[in-house]
Amino acid sequence: MSHSEDDPARPSGAFQSADVDELAERPPAGSEGPTGIVLMNLGGPVDQNSVQPFLLQLFADREIIKLPLQKWLGPFIARRRTGAVQENYRQIGGGSPILEWTRKQGEGMCERLDRIRPESAPHRFYVAFRYAPPFSEDALQAMHEDGVRRAVAFTQYPQFSCSTTGSSLNELWRAAGRTDLRSAFDWSVIDRWHVHPGFIAAMTETVRAGLAKFGDADREDALLVFSAHSLPLSVVDRGDAYIQECAASVEAVMQALGHSNEYLLSWQSEVGPVRWMGPSTETVIHELGRKKRRNVLVVPIAFTSDHIETLHELDIEYGELAKEVGIENYHRAPAMNDSRLFLDAMADIVARHLDSGEPCTRQYGLRCPGCVNPQCRNILNPVAPYRRTRVGARED
């Protein structure tokens, strides 16, 4: 059974590999498959009309944004920002390509997994976005209809944060409740892969591709500005692991590059009045210009594919800023998108995870010391014994 994105009954449905033929649909002899792999990410509006619903979802997520009178203020802010955000999406071609990339990634991953791990074939991917269709419900329902029992929640954020992967997982479990599928699947979770060798190889390749955009005389002088979405310091201060895991990714890439260039790590996309992790990428570009740095390569280290924050913020906004402040050669490393190395990495991450038999990394069980969200770090029907968050073991 195949779910087309054009199927009106499943406008926001989940998607599976297009080139799976009927034969491959049946598990090979001795296989424990099918195996469902839920690709979790933030998502983005596919067109202009989807911008406001996307913002409404985003500003309603209290695991990311806590506002006073959220039910009233969230929609108010979302509506007020719609016009400006629509304009940003217009400038990158009308909508976010994140769904298209995620599908290509899922297809490449499943094709590889069927080859390298026949014992769990066929592998099928289901997209679960947090703020845009297809939502967690869609993924769960499609997976259920496909007769999947063994399910892997695979975050598409390489580094763990409660604001990203944490929020997506909590929503996945809530959606299972809402769809009455609480006991439909045996779950395990791939909760982080910030220094997985395949991921680092794929990231390193994008940096090399970025460096290739510079002239020979400028390449060695290019400063690598690794940029990741920032976090409010209130989240950092709770003990969120994201900052340190981003730093570890950067270190691994620099080692793979043999420290060929100077580099730094900065943080982008902060909004609102609270204090965020710094230095901000925007400020850094300002300062680099003032200090007459001529060659800058920005490297998105915490996203796997192109979306508004690479195509608009890094390319257009900071590109204009770089020109204004006199940076002569400002380039961005390409996103991994459907690069061969990244698809290899995705398949290897899942294969190693399935081989381990573990329900998650050991680290997933650790709730942040300052955590105030009782829902955090759960796994629904874990495939193997799992005791969450020893930090809060007796509190629960």
Added chain:
Amino acid sequence: MSHSEDDPARPSGAFQSADVDELAERPPAGSEGPTGIVLMNLGGPVDQNSVQPFLLQLFADREIIKLPLQKWLGPFIARRRTGAVQENYRQIGGGSPILEWTRKQGEGMCERLDRIRPESAPHRFYVAFRYAPPFSEDALQAMHEDGVRRAVAFTQYPQFSCSTTGSSLNELWRAAGRTDLRSAFDWSVIDRWHVHPGFIAAMTETVRAGLAKFGDADREDALLVFSAHSLPLSVVDRGDAYIQECAASVEAVMQALGHSNEYLLSWQSEVGPVRWMGPSTETVIHELGRKKRRNVLVVPIAFTSDHIETLHELDIEYGELAKEVGIENYHRAPAMNDSRLFLDAMADIVARHLDSGEPCTRQYGLRCPGCVNPQCRNILNPVAPYRRTRVGARED
């Protein structure tokens, strides 16, 4: 010529290996030695009377602490804090052991270097503390009297920060001016070694030794709290590399441990009214207790030897706090001090550095984007061509 610490003419002098005999003093045939290795660290008061001079130096360092009316307010704060700090040192035996450990480390390092790198023997170490004797002047003068030409400034802070290594190096070059030794040495700099394999092996050994303090039933449950001295966010926001380098050290240790335990990274010793990098170690211990965590191992990740922040802050202050909040088993991983693995690491770091022929890491040349200190990132008489801080290349 040997400099004893008891020599009244050199009360704050530099020190060299005690077991270097007269023969070893002459460079072996074909050697480029002697090679002087300046071990740079913050230092600490050796006795109660040295506490106030130490604090006066500390609060006068505008590269660490910027106060309004510093010349007046610095001494005022230093005098006001003297009593409390004296009491802390009294509780750890009267004074800081940092000089003693640094000497043992220097001796072990030189003895190894003479063996593994005869071409630059004899190797001699000189201690240059930032806030307590022996100062940079002492190291420079002793090195000059010993006939050293080739000098290596070797920071004892594994991770680079402008507040630590940066301040020490700037002071070293200023001291060379004050002592009229600006052209006496050919310098290179070991400016960071946060993921050097030997350092990671030595750190990992200390974590294992710390875990051995737990009973068999509790060991796997022990949460590793890696703790490093915090930084004011104003320094982080300038683009200081310290936070990300500490995180990279932690990641490397956890990989070496095979992720045997849950872990987090927190930041200690913040003072004053400005906002510092969090989460603070103290807050984390509080929260872990409230959440009924029973087993905690704190691991000092940014210091090489015992001093007030391990012996008093981690052991005594946070030890009492841990008891108060109900953490049943609270232990600290031992400092590396004179562990065999760490002495091996020190020698290997210097040997690789000398082999490279480089004046410093590539990264040392990069001034922070937000740097406002024109003195930063210099090397006096570099042993090989060095162009500092391409960020500020045209500004200088």
